[in-house]
Amino acid sequence: MGLFTGLKDSISRVTDRLFSDQEPKRIGIYGPPNAGKTTLANRIARDWTGDAIGKESHIAHETRRARRKENVEIERNGKSVTIDIVDTPGVTTKVDYEEFTDEMEKDDAIRRSREATEGVAEAMHWLREDVDGVIYVLDSAEDPITQVNTMLIGIIESRDLPVLIFANKIDLPESSVKRIEDAFPQHKTVPLSAKEGDNMDEVYDNIAEYFG
Amino acid sequence: MPEATGKDDGDGIQIDLISGQRMDELATMEKIRMILDGVHEGKIVILEEGLTPDEESKLIEVTMSEISPDEFNGIEIETYPKSGSGDSSLLGRLMGSDDSSAKLTVIGPANRIETLHKDETLISAFVSRN
Numbered sequence: 001m002g003l004f005t006g007l008k009d010s011i012s013r014v015t016d017r018l019f020s021d022q023e024p025k026r027i028g029i030y031g032p033p034n035a036g037k038t039t040l041a042n043r044i045a046r047d048w049t050g051d052a053i054g055k056e057s058h059i060a061h062e063t064r065r066a067r068r069k070e071n072v073e074i075e076r077n078g079k080s081v082t083i084d085i086v087d088t089p090g091v092t093t094k095v096d097y098e099e100f101t102d103e104m105e106k107d108d109a110i111r112r113s114r115e116a117t118e119g120v121a122e123a124m125h126w127l128r129e130d131v132d133g134v135i136y137v138l139d140s141a142e143d144p145i146t147q148v149n150t151m152l153i154g155i156i157e158s159r160d161l162p163v164l165i166f167a168n169k170i171d172l173p174e175s176s177v178k179r180i181e182d183a184f185p186q187h188k189t190v191p192l193s194a195k196e197g198d199n200m201d202e203v204y205d206n207i208a209e210y211f212g
Numbered sequence: 213m214p215e216a217t218g219k220d221d222g223d224g225i226q227i228d229l230i231s232g233q234r235m236d237e238l239a240t241m242e243k244i245r246m247i248l249d250g251v252h253e254g255k256i257v258i259l260e261e262g263l264t265p266d267e268e269s270k271l272i273e274v275t276m277s278e279i280s281p282d283e284f285n286g287i288e289i290e291t292y293p294k295s296g297s298g299d300s301s302l303l304g305r306l307m308g309s310d311d312s313s314a315k316l317t318v319i320g321p322a323n324r325i326e327t328l329h330k331d332e333t334l335i336s337a338f339v340s341r342n
Contacts, residue, residue: 120276128266
């Protein structure tokens with residue numbers, strides 16, 4: 001993209017925002033690695049725009065850069081809410097490239113882990129500076145009481161950001177939504193399966209209610 | 213001041229117990245530097261009064277920027293849950309009661325420290341020498 005075109009696009013985005021009736025809210029999708037954040041982001045994007053956001057994978061840190069889908073308009077009960085979805089890398093305090101060497105060559109594993117660390121750092125920075133609300137995705141088949149989850153929820157609360165907790169993967173037999181509700185009783189927990197599309201009506205009702 | 217450091221003679225593991233008073237004297241990035249410098253040297257760092265959420269966020273961000281293959285793969289961190297977590301209201305924050313009050317935090321190199329158990333009154337960690 002040329003300098004002039006980029007500048008024109010930037011000015012256009014600014015003026016669009018200045019004159020829009022309802023500026024899109026930037027909703028960050030946060031959570032630990034492999035909770036299903038990208039699967040959820042893709043489902044929301046596909047349901048309302050027809051396009052996906054990014055690649056899904058069972059390999060941890062597949063999402064290594066935050067990715068956005070802008071102007072996703074969700075209509076619920078006669079009202080509409082427009083959001084920019086920001087799909088972020090799974091937040092962690094440690095990344096070891098050797099976790100990936102079973103799946104790929106060492107050089108690729110090192111590159112993946114380096115990109116993952118940069119992505120997590122970026123996601124943490126954005127959480128402090130750039131999001132208007134948070135969808136926190138947890139794998140309901142896993143224990144939600146981890147230090148990273150507790151810290152992240154605390155950071156989100158300290159910034160007074162509206163947050164919805166999504167208990168994903170309810171299609172799995174080991175799933176326990178109650179375990180998540182009990183862990184974070186101060187927040188609304190919505191059960192879903194992003195992979196199977198279960199309970200998405202309630203998901204969209206809550207997105208519209210919390211972020212509209 | 214409840215602060216003590218042990219000596220690392222190559223066979224042992226140094227533990228730095230850093231008082232709330234010592235941390236109060238430091239800016240956010242100075243705190244993070246002190247913690248990560250210690251962890252890079254293989255120490256276990258115990259904070260008497262923990263970190264604020266904003267400081268925790270910056271600790272994760274800086275930790276990520278320093279991870280390097282075969283040298284440093286991050287941190288393990290454990291904190292006692294805030295008792296009841298009942299004072300996270302806006303009023304509580306305005307009154308300044310939502311700080312890092314009395315939440316002891318243990319931080320160590322991810323490749324050397326492993327949490328075995330944690331509840332509201334106990335953090336049990338296993339620390340390996342290598």
